[in-house]
Amino acid sequence: MEERLLMVPGPTNLSKRVREVLSQPQVGHTDPDFVKNFSETLQLARKAFRNKRGYQFVLTGTGTVGMEAAVASTVEPGDKVLVLNTGYFGQRMVDINKCYGAEVEEVGAAFGHHANLDKVREELATGHFKALYVTHVDTGTTVCNPIADIVREAKEAGVIAIVDGVCSVGGVELDFDRMGADLAFTGSQKALAAPPGAVLVAVSNDFLAQLEAKKDRIRTYYANLLRWKGVMDDPRTYFATPAVQLMQALNQALKEVEEEGLERRWSRHKANAKLIRDGIEGTGSRLVVEEGYRADTVTGIWTEAGAAPAIQKSLREDHGIDVARGLGDNNTKMLRVGHFGNLTEKQARFFVESFAQALKSSNST
Numbered sequence: 001m002e003e004r005l006l007m008v009p010g011p012t013n014l015s016k017r018v019r020e021v022l023s024q025p026q027v028g029h030t031d032p033d034f035v036k037n038f039s040e041t042l043q044l045a046r047k048a049f050r051n052k053r054g055y056q057f058v059l060t061g062t063g064t065v066g067m068e069a070a071v072a073s074t075v076e077p078g079d080k081v082l083v084l085n086t087g088y089f090g091q092r093m094v095d096i097n098k099c100y101g102a103e104v105e106e107v108g109a110a111f112g113h114h115a116n117l118d119k120v121r122e123e124l125a126t127g128h129f130k131a132l133y134v135t136h137v138d139t140g141t142t143v144c145n146p147i148a149d150i151v152r153e154a155k156e157a158g159v160i161a162i163v164d165g166v167c168s169v170g171g172v173e174l175d176f177d178r179m180g181a182d183l184a185f186t187g188s189q190k191a192l193a194a195p196p197g198a199v200l201v202a203v204s205n206d207f208l209a210q211l212e213a214k215k216d217r218i219r220t221y222y223a224n225l226l227r228w229k230g231v232m233d234d235p236r237t238y239f240a241t242p243a244v245q246l247m248q249a250l251n252q253a254l255k256e257v258e259e260e261g262l263e264r265r266w267s268r269h270k271a272n273a274k275l276i277r278d279g280i281e282g283t284g285s286r287l288v289v290e291e292g293y294r295a296d297t298v299t300g301i302w303t304e305a306g307a308a309p310a311i312q313k314s315l316r317e318d319h320g321i322d323v324a325r326g327l328g329d330n331n332t333k334m335l336r337v338g339h340f341g342n343l344t345e346k347q348a349r350f351f352v353e354s355f356a357q358a359l360k361s362s363n364s365t
């Protein structure tokens with residue numbers, strides 16, 4: 001199959017080396033080579049989060065399993081939590097918390113806006129909350145929240161800080177040790193450029209100790225991090241059969257992150273994001289998010305009412321580029337363009353040229 005330029009907000013194009021790993025013969029999950037490979041993956045995952053001090057998990061499951069593990073690890077029925085609901089995945093965090101019996105307060109934001117730090121501070125000052133949940137980059141609105149400031153406020157208020165880094169880790173600066181969050185997670189399929197289906201969870205030692213102290217009160221089976229801990233401590237141990245090829249592919253993808261260097265990778269994402277945003281604005285199109293809070297991994301574009309499907313179609317059919325549309329009510333008036341993982345400057349420029357042409361052709365139809 002001809003390779004398309006995948007610029008949806010995840011998954012993203014895989015490197016050749018990652019694809020080669022995926023086509024290797026099947027091995028068992030207790031095979032010594034696989035065990036060694038997985039142990040190395042855990043160390044590489046630490047590096048992607050800058051998690052030297054805490055504990056690292058890598059599980060088979062999508063980003064939503066990470067969300068669920070975070071909630072199940074934190075709340076017990078009746079606990080009050082604060083969710084910074086800045087979009088689709090903030091809303092999912094609200095819903096999961098409710099599933100686990102939490103009483104949820106929200107700091108909302110108008111579509112495409114970030115969580116307001118003063119409001120967060122005000123809410124935290126009420127002293128009501130056990131935990132705060134924040135989405136670093138909300139893939140639905142393409143907003144990037146000021147994560148370091150928010151986590152600092154939560155920790156100063158003595159509240160557990162949980163960060164959804166699914167659309168940021170590996171593409172936007174997130175330094176787990178420095179930030180001081182209790183738990184942060186990401187999925188394999190976005191800025192790390194591995195296939196979908198693995199979730200990487202970084203946990204502080206304090207939070208892990210809290211988990212161990214309440215181990216009988218964690219009301220989930222598969223998403224219970226403590227059940228996975230035995231496997232992380234000794235990858236020869238069985239809890240649930242890992243997606244072996246996926247884990248091997250993640251290992252290769254994380255090696256490529258390490259080879260590039262995290263800071264260089266963040267800089268590449270920043271430069272490509274700027275190039276793409278400038279190019280889009282150069283066509284007279286409007287970006288969804290205000291300057292200063294735009295994500296370096298994904299960009300939201302407003303289109304003329306009803307025009308998003310035609311632009312998307314032209315990008316796909318005339319230029320071989322796949323992008324996504326807005327979610328829900330924004331489905332026909334918003335495009336979402338992922339620019340993370342392995343995207344090169346050349347590909348970013350190709351997108352900009354193609355977007356301008358697709359826009360023109362949609363205007364003339």
Ligand SMILES: Cc1ncc(COP(=O)(O)O)c(C=O)c1O
Nearest residue numbers: 062063064089137139166167187
């Ligand atoms: C910010 C964010 N959080 C959570 C998720 C859920 O991840 P998954 O679809 O892998 O379950 C996504 C998916 O796009 C996401 O973008």
